[in-house]
Structure formats: structure tokens, C-alpha cells
Amino acid sequence: MFDWIRENSIAFVVAVVLHFIFFGALFFNWQMDKPKKIVLEQGDVIQVTSVDANTYDAEIKKIEEQKKAKQRLKKQRKAEAERKAQALKKKKQQEQARRQKEKKQKAEELKRKKAAAAKKKKEAKKKAEQDKKRKEAEKKAAEAKRKKAEQKRKEEQKKAEQEIKEEKKRRAAEQKRKAEEEKKHQAELRRQEERANAERKRLSKGIINRHVAMIAQKIERNWRQPLDAPTNLQCKIDIVLLPSGKVVSVKVVESSGNLSFDRSVETAVRRASPLPVPADSVIFKQFEVMRLRFEPGK
Amino acid sequence: MxxxxxxxxxxxxxxxxxxxxxxxxxxxxxxxxxxxxxxxRVLKRAKDEANLFERRFWSGADLVDLYKALAQRKNAQGMASIFEAGFREYAKLHKQPGMINEAVLEGAQRAMRVTLNREVERVESGLPFLATVGSTSPYVGLFGTVWGIMNSFRALGQVEQATMAMVAPGIAEALIATAMGLFAAIPAVIAYNRFSYSVERLEGRYDGFMEEFYNLLNRQVHN
Structure with a gap:
């Protein structure tokens, strides 16, 4: 065997070189000839305007509920405030009544006292001069007493006024605190809502991405390159889908310029029906009408 | 992925x-x-040589001179070696006294027949190898493919969810064996068919020359 090869070394070398050239070319070509791809850009999955209005039915419902709850809370708070105001009014009225009564009492007393004084004067006139001194003293004492009472009344009034003032101040502070609390609460609610929205958006975005990839794959599997079309074409199509994934219609909205290529893409989409759409009806709304860009040979 | x-x-x-x-x-x-x-290369040279020799042989030159020239070169091949062997045997037997003409001619023919067989064998050698490669290497490649696909399916049986991406590379690499087998077989088959035809034609030409030369000798003996 080796002898034979040595005898025919030239032929052997030529054969080896031939194999090298052949396989080298094969490897090179194979690596250059990468599998074709259809690029479906996520950004090109458009939302249709009519869909947009009622895309998130559940979401809107939720938001409305939240609004209602807020309104209810507001109402409750208003009622409470009213109730408080009424209580305060009542208290005020009571206070006034009490004060009036006091005044009346005092006035009566004064009257009575006056009468007593007149009587005493008369009596004093009638009585001897010796009593005059005592009477004077008595009068003075009464005067002092009255003055004292007056003072006391004034003090009391002052105290009541101060109390009212304090009450007012306290109430204002309370109100202020409540308003602040309300503000905080609302901000918290808003933040929560925003977070929930973002979460939902994120989740649905993941699902959308996955399904777009799956749809792209299925269409790609069903695509046959037309023989007479160059490899570097691309076109945009609109697909209308049923919730089951069945293709209702395919339309080329941006032609590649090559009729048979456009038709091959349309055929691929029809052949790929039903497409793997998400089962969630809210997310499916995003797929109802899709715009896809086909870029094979990239 | x-x-x-x-x-x-x-x-x-x-x-x-x-x-x-x-x-x-x-x-x-x-x-x-x-x-x-x-x-x-060998077949081409044999064909060229046969052409050259036939031209010289029928050019009317003296056969003795032709024989002497060939005997001096010593490495006569193909038609020339047949002629040399036949003529040598003829000359040897012709010189011997008491030889009847039929025996001389028969001896020369036998010598030529042996040389022809040797020459054909030399040209033919290696063709069975090509035939074997052509017929068996597809099977060898197929064996590799079956083995590879078997392995990839065995590996597939151990996973719960089989995807195309798991099977495809295994099958692709197994199919390379078949491609390789065909790659080896196709040229071998083509070459075998072509060469065996060439050898057959060459053998026919040798045979024809042998008959003609035998006739020549026959005529010379009976003159």
C-alpha cells in the first residue's frame, strides 16, 4: 500500500491537494451561506387606533373603581367635617345661651340689689344717723362684692373667649393635618396605580415579545424563497388575525418591488395560519392587526 | 439558540x-x-505508445531492425513488448533445427498471449479497488449516518420536551457521513466505468495486433 503510494507520489500529492481545495471551498462557502432570516421588528408591531380605545378594558374598570372609592372617601370625610362643624355650632349656641342666662341672672341680681339698696336707704333715712356709718360700710362692702362679682364674670368671659380661640386654633390645625394626610394618601394611591400599570405593561411586553418571535418563526418556516427573486429584498405587510390566530387577511403595505417576493411572503403567512397568538384577550388586542417587516437574507 | x-x-x-x-x-x-x-496517466501512455508502435510497425521498416531497436531499449511496454516477445520466441524457435513450422508459430503465439495478458493486467490493476470504493463507500457513509441519527434519537429520548433545535444538529452531522460516502463513491464509479472501457479497447487493439503479427509470421514461415 505505502509502496504503491510512494510509486505514485505525484498522483497522491495531486489527490491530496484536490481534497484540500475542495473541502476548503466547501467550508468557506458553508460559513458564508448563513441560514436566512426574517426580521420582525418589535417596534413595527403597531397598535391599531380602534383597538387602542378599549385595549385595557379591565384596566379602565379598575381605574374607575379606584376613582369611585376615592369619591366615597371624600364624601365620608365631608360628612364628618359637617358633623363636627354642627357639633361646634351647637356647643357655641349652648355657650351663648349659658352666657345670656348668666347675664340675665346678673341683671336680676343687680335689680334686686338696687331695690335692696333703695330700701336700705329708706330704712337708713328712717333709721338714726348712727346707723349711717354701718350702712355706709355695708354699702361699701356690697359695692366691693359687686365689683368682685363683676370681675369674676369678666374673667369668666375672658376665659370662655380664650377657650373658643383655642378650640378654633386646634380645629384649624386638625384640618390642616387632615388635608396633609389626604394629600399623602392620594399620592400613595397614585404611586401604587403607576406601579401596577408599569408592572402590567412589563408583563404584557414580555408576552408580546415572545409571541412575536414565535409568529416570526412560524412564518419563516413556511416561507419559500422564489427562484426569480434576489435575496436582499424586504417588504412590510399587515396581518389581520382572529383570536384563534387564524389569518383573516394579509396585505402588502410596502412592496419589495418584486411581485413574486411579495406573493411568497403573503403565501407564507397564509400557510402559517393559525399563528401562535397569546391566549389573553387583552394582550391579543395588540395582535389583532400587525405590521411586520420581512428581511430575509440578512 | x-x-x-x-x-x-x-x-x-x-x-x-x-x-x-x-x-x-x-x-x-x-x-x-x-x-x-x-x-x-498509465492508460494515456499505453494508448500513445500503441499508436506510435503501430505507425512504426506498418511503416514498412524491417522487422529485424525494429526488434533490435526495441531489445536495446529493454523497457518495452504494451504493443511493443508483445511484438518483442513474439519475435524473440519466433527467432529462437526458427533457429532450432528440426522444428516444424506449426510449432514455431504456436510457440510465438503463446509467448505473445502471455505478454498480452501481463500487459492487460498491468493496465487493469487497481480498477477493482475503484469498483469497490464506488459500490461500498455509500454504505459506509450510510452506516455513519444511521449511527449518528441513532445516537441523537437516543439522547432525545432522555429529555421531556423535544425541540427541533435539539435534533437538527445531530442529524445534520450524521448526514455529513452520507455526503462524504457519496463524495468518495461518485468519482470512483465514473472513473471505473471509463477506465474499464479504455482497458477493454486497449485489449482489443493488442489482440488485433497480435493476430495481424501472427499472420505476418505465418506468411513468412510458409514462404
Missing amino acids: HTDMSILSLVGGASVMVQLVLVSLLLVSIIAWTMIFQKW
Whole structure:
């Protein structure tokens, strides 16, 4: 065997070189000839305007509920405030009544006292001069007493006024605190809502991405390159889908310029029906009408 | 998910058995091609020589001179060696006293027949190898493919969810063995068919020359 090869070394070398050239070319070509791809850009999955209005039915419902709850809370708070105001009014009225009564009492007393004084004067006139001194003293004492009472009344009034003032101040502070609390609460609610929205958006975005990839794959599997079309074409199509994934219609909205290529893409989409759409009806709304860009040979 | 699907990586990822099959097929292919080149050269030279010799033989030159020239060169091949062997035997037997003409002619013919067989055998050698390569290397490649697919299915049985991406590379690398087998077989078959036809024609020409030369000798003996 080796002898034979040595005898025919030239032929052997030529054969080896031939194999090298052949396989080298094969490897090179194979690596250059990468599998074709259809690029479906996520950004090109458009939302249709009519869909947009009622895309998130559940979401809107939720938001409305939240609004209602807020309104209810507001109402409750208003009622409470009213109730408080009424209580305060009542208290005020009571206070006034009490004060009036006091005044009346005092006035009566004064009257009575006056009468007593007149009587005493008369009596004093009638009585001897010796009593005059005592009477004077008595009068003075009464005067002092009255003055004292007056003072006391004034003090009391002052105290009541101060109390009212304090009450007012306290109430204002309370109100202020409540308003602040309300503000905080609302901000918290808003933040929560925003977070929930973002979460939902994120989740649905993941699902959308996955399904777009799956749809792209299925269409790609069903695509046959037309023989007479160059490899570097691309076109945009609109697909209308049923919730089951069945293709209702395919339309080329941006032609590649090559009729048979456009038709091959349309055929691929029809052949790929039903497409793997998400089962969630809210997310499916995003797929109802899709715009896809086909870029094979990239 | 995107796997490197170049041939090199596929071969590197194949199982040992498949790699063995690939290597042996590559060796067989190289040897077959070596043989193709060698046979091609040999057959071409034999044909050229036959043409040249026939021209010289029928040019009317003296056969004794022709024989002497060939005997001096010593490395006569093909038609020339047949002529040399026949003429030598004829001259040897003719010189012997008491030889009847039939025996002389028979001896010369036998010598030529032996040389013709030797020459044909020389030209023909290696053709059975090409035939064997052509008929068996597809089977060898197929064996590698079956083995590789078997392995990839066995590996597939151990996972719960089978995807296309798991089966495809295994099958692709197994199919390389079949491709390799065909790659070795196709040239071998073509070359075998072509060369065996050439050898047949050459043999026919040798045979024809032998008959003509025998007639010549016959005429000379009976003169």
C-alpha cells in the first residue's frame, strides 16, 4: 500500500491537494451561506387606533373603581367635617345661651340689689344717723362684692373667649393635618396605580415579545424563497388575525418591488395560519392587526 | 439558540463512530483519486505508445531492425513488448533445427498471449479497488449516518420536551457521513466505468495486433 503510494507520489500529492481545495471551498462557502432570516421588528408591531380605545378594558374598570372609592372617601370625610362643624355650632349656641342666662341672672341680681339698696336707704333715712356709718360700710362692702362679682364674670368671659380661640386654633390645625394626610394618601394611591400599570405593561411586553418571535418563526418556516427573486429584498405587510390566530387577511403595505417576493411572503403567512397568538384577550388586542417587516437574507 | 452550523463544528461535535467513518472515507477518497490520476496517466501512455508502435510497425521498416531497436531499449511496454516477445520466441524457435513450422508459430503465439495478458493486467490493476470504493463507500457513509441519527434519537429520548433545535444538529452531522460516502463513491464509479472501457479497447487493439503479427509470421514461415 505505502509502496504503491510512494510509486505514485505525484498522483497522491495531486489527490491530496484536490481534497484540500475542495473541502476548503466547501467550508468557506458553508460559513458564508448563513441560514436566512426574517426580521420582525418589535417596534413595527403597531397598535391599531380602534383597538387602542378599549385595549385595557379591565384596566379602565379598575381605574374607575379606584376613582369611585376615592369619591366615597371624600364624601365620608365631608360628612364628618359637617358633623363636627354642627357639633361646634351647637356647643357655641349652648355657650351663648349659658352666657345670656348668666347675664340675665346678673341683671336680676343687680335689680334686686338696687331695690335692696333703695330700701336700705329708706330704712337708713328712717333709721338714726348712727346707723349711717354701718350702712355706709355695708354699702361699701356690697359695692366691693359687686365689683368682685363683676370681675369674676369678666374673667369668666375672658376665659370662655380664650377657650373658643383655642378650640378654633386646634380645629384649624386638625384640618390642616387632615388635608396633609389626604394629600399623602392620594399620592400613595397614585404611586401604587403607576406601579401596577408599569408592572402590567412589563408583563404584557414580555408576552408580546415572545409571541412575536414565535409568529416570526412560524412564518419563516413556511416561507419559500422564489427562484426569480434576489435575496436582499424586504417588504412590510399587515396581518389581520382572529383570536384563534387564524389569518383573516394579509396585505402588502410596502412592496419589495418584486411581485413574486411579495406573493411568497403573503403565501407564507397564509400557510402559517393559525399563528401562535397569546391566549389573553387583552394582550391579543395588540395582535389583532400587525405590521411586520420581512428581511430575509440578512 | 443559534448554533454554529459550519461543517467543521458539526464534524467536531459528531460522535466518535461518525468521525471514524468520516476519516476512513476521506482516506479512501484520497487513495481513489490517487489511483484515478495514476490510471489515467498509465492508460494515456499505453494508448500513445500503441499508436506510435503501430505507425512504426506498418511503416514498412524491417522487422529485424525494429526488434533490435526495441531489445536495446529493454523497457518495452504494451504493443511493443508483445511484438518483442513474439519475435524473440519466433527467432529462437526458427533457429532450432528440426522444428516444424506449426510449432514455431504456436510457440510465438503463446509467448505473445502471455505478454498480452501481463500487459492487460498491468493496465487493469487497481480498477477493482475503484469498483469497490464506488459500490461500498455509500454504505459506509450510510452506516455513519444511521449511527449518528441513532445516537441523537437516543439522547432525545432522555429529555421531556423535544425541540427541533435539539435534533437538527445531530442529524445534520450524521448526514455529513452520507455526503462524504457519496463524495468518495461518485468519482470512483465514473472513473471505473471509463477506465474499464479504455482497458477493454486497449485489449482489443493488442489482440488485433497480435493476430495481424501472427499472420505476418505465418506468411513468412510458409514462404
